[in-house]
Amino acid sequence: MGKDIELVVYGAEVLCPSCVNLPSSKEQYEWLQAAIGRKFGEDVVTYKYIDIFNPPEDDQHKKFAERVVEEDMFYPVVLIDEEIVGEGNPKLKTVYKALQERGLEPQL
Known part of the structure; x- marks a missing residue:
């Protein structure tokens, strides 16, 4: 198959106000990568982490990061x-x- 699937995590360094007892966004991103790699193998998914308060300039990611913030x-x-x-x-x-x-x- 090989990297046709993209997993994107939108998060922030500060914890979500309702997510106080949970790991940070970055920790959950890394955890997802490790868990998916163990179950499905390495290099089958492309991963991206987007900071919602400092998104990249490309339109798609910037718009969704704004949506995450605006819609709480x-x-x-x-x-x-x-x-x-x-x-x-x-x-x-x-x-x-x-x-x-x-x-x-x-x-297996």
């Missing part, structure tokens, strides 16, 4: 191929399901 979404917000699959405290089961719907198979 719980972050991190996890997208797979532009579909929101997790918000605040992403669930691995939901992320895995979205990846399998896109053709990834768990490794």
